[in-house]
Amino acid sequence: MLENSCALVLAAGKGTRMHSGDRPKVLAELLGRPMLWYVHRALAPVFEDRVHTVVGHGADLVAAAFPEHKDRFIHQAEQLGTGHALQVAWPRLKALGLRYVVVVNGDTPLLDTASVEKLTERAASSGAAVTFLTISPEGENAYGRVLRDESGAVLGIVEKRDFDQSKHGPEPREVNAGIYCLDMERVAPLLDWLGNSNKAREYYITDLVELAMADQEGVEAVECGSDEGLMGVNTPAELVLAEERLRESIVAGHAASGALIRNPAACRIGPEATIAPGADITGPCEITGQAVLARSCRVEPFCHVIESWLAEGSLVRSFSHLEQAEVGPGCVVGPYARLRTGSVLEEKAKVGNFVEMKKAVLGKGSKASHLTYLGDAEIGAGVNIGAGTITCNYDGRNKHRTVIRDGAFIGSNTALVAPVEIGADALVGAGSTITKNVSPGHLAVTRAKQAEVRKRK
Ligand code: UD1
Ligand code: CA
Numbered sequence: 001m002l003e004n005s006c007a008l009v010l011a012a013g014k015g016t017r018m019h020s021g022d023r024p025k026v027l028a029e030l031l032g033r034p035m036l037w038y039v040h041r042a043l044a045p046v047f048e049d050r051v052h053t054v055v056g057h058g059a060d061l062v063a064a065a066f067p068e069h070k071d072r073f074i075h076q077a078e079q080l081g082t083g084h085a086l087q088v089a090w091p092r093l094k095a096l097g098l099r100y101v102v103v104v105n106g107d108t109p110l111l112d113t114a115s116v117e118k119l120t121e122r123a124a125s126s127g128a129a130v131t132f133l134t135i136s137p138e139g140e141n142a143y144g145r146v147l148r149d150e151s152g153a154v155l156g157i158v159e160k161r162d163f164d165q166s167k168h169g170p171e172p173r174e175v176n177a178g179i180y181c182l183d184m185e186r187v188a189p190l191l192d193w194l195g196n197s198n199k200a201r202e203y204y205i206t207d208l209v210e211l212a213m214a215d216q217e218g219v220e221a222v223e224c225g226s227d228e229g230l231m232g233v234n235t236p237a238e239l240v241l242a243e244e245r246l247r248e249s250i251v252a253g254h255a256a257s258g259a260l261i262r263n264p265a266a267c268r269i270g271p272e273a274t275i276a277p278g279a280d281i282t283g284p285c286e287i288t289g290q291a292v293l294a295r296s297c298r299v300e301p302f303c304h305v306i307e308s309w310l311a312e313g314s315l316v317r318s319f320s321h322l323e324q325a326e327v328g329p330g331c332v333v334g335p336y337a338r339l340r341t342g343s344v345l346e347e348k349a350k351v352g353n354f355v356e357m358k359k360a361v362l363g364k365g366s367k368a369s370h371l372t373y374l375g376d377a378e379i380g381a382g383v384n385i386g387a388g389t390i391t392c393n394y395d396g397r398n399k400h401r402t403v404i405r406d407g408a409f410i411g412s413n414t415a416l417v418a419p420v421e422i423g424a425d426a427l428v429g430a431g432s433t434i435t436k437n438v439s440p441g442h443l444a445v446t447r448a449k450q451a452e453v454r455k456r457k
């Protein structure tokens with residue numbers, strides 16, 4: 001059945017209740033990845049490249065965030081409802097010549113592959129024209145209510161705002177999760193019957209249920225009880241709730257596989273981070289993007305590690321910020337260090353407090369212990385960078401490189417005006433402004449001679 005099916009993600013809505021301005025709701029992020037990313041991730045194992053996405057509001061922004069999905073975007077210029085989104089997508093889906101389409105609301109980021117498989121298996125075994133997932137959450141909610149008759153057969157779905165006890169009877173707890181499997185050939189004739197005579201004046205996909213029943217086509221509701229993985233995210237509060245569920249499960253997963261996660265409630269770890277068993281993390285911290293933390297590395301509290309690699313035995317001390325950085329084995333970073341894109345620390349290098357690096361390599365065993373900026377720099381092994389050293393890499397137009405060869409010693413408060421090269425084992429006197437290359441093994445000083453003048457009485 002799965003080879004005979006495709007998926008359609010509905011992601012064209014603005015998401016007014018999210019209050020995210022021009023940014024469409026499906027781009028709202030959980031642990032550093034947009035909602036839609038999670039939905040695609042859940043669908044990919046089942047449908048591979050047969051996942052289409054309806055976009056509309058902020059389509060350019062969605063396309064920029066998902067270039068790999070762009071070819072399978074379907075544009076819904078005006079967003080007239082979930083049923084309308086399906087109508088707009090239908091010709092593209094039909095052209096695929098497949099039997100089933102699984103339609104998923106793009107605002108269901110906690111959806112997992114198992115739930116999708118449960119849906120498709122039931123659709124295949126029941127032979128229903130419309131199969132959908134239901135949940136029965138506790139408390140107030142805005143989901144579509146599932147109506148059943150006394151025998152338990154599904155009659156339809158009524159949106160909360162359209163629900164009228166006098167007409168529909170007592171309000172059921174069972175609601176629609178917004179994930180459907182449609183038998184395309186049998187649903188096709190029903191599409192033309194979707195109307196918009198409801199409070200929102202929208203074409204609802206949910207009306208397909210009642211239409212299928214009226215046409216004697218089978219309808220199957222798959223009850224998923226209190227499964228929070230099917231929650232829809234419409235508001236900032238729901239986003240936070242979903243993100244928290246996700247966070248807990250990611251942290252628990254790493255802890256179960258042997259990472260030492262202290263203060264787990266305060267660790268925010270993104271879905272793509274790799275944390276090896278034996279890595280030692282103390283929250284609060286944030287580890288996002290494709291970060292890799294090796295065995296026996298250690299991250300102390302209040303650090304943010306983005307898309308960075310921490311090798312075995314490396315130590316990142318408190319209040320450090322790393323983005324696209326590589327920290328080699330046995331290195332020490334921080335406290336209060338900032339490693340920006342392209343920072344590379346080779347084995348046992350050390351970067352101390354208030355040191356910023358960008359596109360810079362610090363060689364094996366080299367140290368920059370205090371108050372330094374190293375940008376566009378290549379620094380060899382065994383180099384000592386004194387406190388207050390600045391690579392002056394930017395002339396107002398272009399960036400230039402600084403090269404410091406093995407064993408060089410840069411005295412404190414040195415300005416290295418790039419492009420410039422300091423030779424191996426050279427020594428730069430404290431307080432110098434270096435504008436010319438320094439030969440290997442030589443001392444360079446540019447500071448003015450100290451003079452003494454007797455004070456006047
Ligand atoms: C929808 C269901 C509701 C269900 C709930 C589950 C309808 C009418 N109602 O309500 O029964 O309980 O999901 O979470 O479907 N979208 C489009 N084009 C449009 C309108 C919406 O692509 O014209 C997309 C949105 O971007 C969103 C998804 O469809 O990702 C669902 O729309 P939303 O407005 O969030 O529907 P709900 O009111 O939550
Ligand atoms: Ca929704």
